[in-house]
Amino acid sequence: MTTIRPYQPFDLPGVYRVCLSTGDSGRDATALYRNPDLLGHIYAGPYPIADPGLTFVAVDEHGVLGYIVATADTLTFETWLEDNWWPRLREQYPRELAGDPGDGTEDWLRVAHLHETKPAPDDLYERYPAHLHIDIMPRGQGSGLGRRLVRTLVEALRSRRVRGLHLGVGSGNPGALAFYKAVGFTEERRAPWGSTMVLDLRGEPNLGPELRSSPFAEAPPAPRR
Numbered sequence: 001m002t003t004i005r006p007y008q009p010f011d012l013p014g015v016y017r018v019c020l021s022t023g024d025s026g027r028d029a030t031a032l033y034r035n036p037d038l039l040g041h042i043y044a045g046p047y048p049i050a051d052p053g054l055t056f057v058a059v060d061e062h063g064v065l066g067y068i069v070a071t072a073d074t075l076t077f078e079t080w081l082e083d084n085w086w087p088r089l090r091e092q093y094p095r096e097l098a099g100d101p102g103d104g105t106e107d108w109l110r111v112a113h114l115h116e117t118k119p120a121p122d123d124l125y126e127r128y129p130a131h132l133h134i135d136i137m138p139r140g141q142g143s144g145l146g147r148r149l150v151r152t153l154v155e156a157l158r159s160r161r162v163r164g165l166h167l168g169v170g171s172g173n174p175g176a177l178a179f180y181k182a183v184g185f186t187e188e189r190r191a192p193w194g195s196t197m198v199l200d201l202r203g204e205p206n207l208g209p210e211l212r213s214s215p216f217a218e219a220p221p222a223p224r225r
């Protein structure tokens with residue numbers, strides 16, 4: 001039985017596994033990385049520390065099946081990363097590792113990212129200050145878990161009176177784009193890399209059919225594949 005609940009520190013290895021297993025535009029990225037932790041360091045690990053209370057996991061008896069991580073305030077989060085998260089990672093993974101070894105692995109791209117990223121104000125953050133990442137293992141996909149995780153996060157953000165939420169989805173991941181549209185996001189910007197999707201949290205966002213009243217209740221079992 002799958003349960004959605006707030007993140008606990010012991011969920012971190014499972015969250016990193018899901019991040020890697022879905023990190024190639026929704027597909028398994030394991031073969032692309034010599035270091036299995038780099039994707040998690042960038043796209044999952046910092047969120048529950050920087051902005052506690054906005055990470056939720058879907059778990060069953062086999063471990064972490066999926067997660068949603070978020071921050072309520074993107075610019076504050078990026079500033080926190082600059083002060084607290086990137087410095088040690090930049091020490092551990094020096095810029096010299098950001099060169100393409102030419103063997104198809106992508107560690108070097110992630111190392112380049114952690115050296116080059118900077119807090120970047122954006123007009124978008126006035127209306128949509130929060131952002132999220134969501135990933136679910138293939139065995140948990142397609143049974144409404146993604147919608148339930150988004151709904152759970154939206155309730156947490158609304159209780160903090162956050163006015164809007166944005167996210168980026170790569171052009172190589174049309175399934176995720178369809179998912180975000182199905183749960184109520186609209187496309188605010190399109191670029192060669194992909195789309196910026198937004199959701200207004202003022203009023204009652206239309207997230208589709210209500211599945212259960214409590215966000216932490218058990219989810220229905222995933223269909224057999």
Ligand SMILES: CC(C)(COP(=O)(O)OP(=O)(O)OC[C@H]1O[C@@H](n2cnc3c(N)ncnc32)[C@H](O)[C@@H]1OP(=O)(O)O)[C@@H](O)C(=O)NCCC(=O)NCCS
Pocket residue numbers: 022025026027134135136137140141142143144145146147148168169170173174175176178179180182183208
């Ligand atoms: C994208 C993802 C989070 C969606 O979660 P999910 O649990 O599979 O989606 P749900 O079952 O909750 O689906 C909710 C709605 O989205 C639609 N949807 C979900 N995946 C879809 C897909 N690949 N193509 C078309 N529609 C899709 C469903 O049809 C459903 O719509 P409906 O209720 O109107 O029928 C999940 O598939 C996933 O983690 N994928 C791999 C990682 C990834 O791509 N993350 C996003 C990176 S930007």
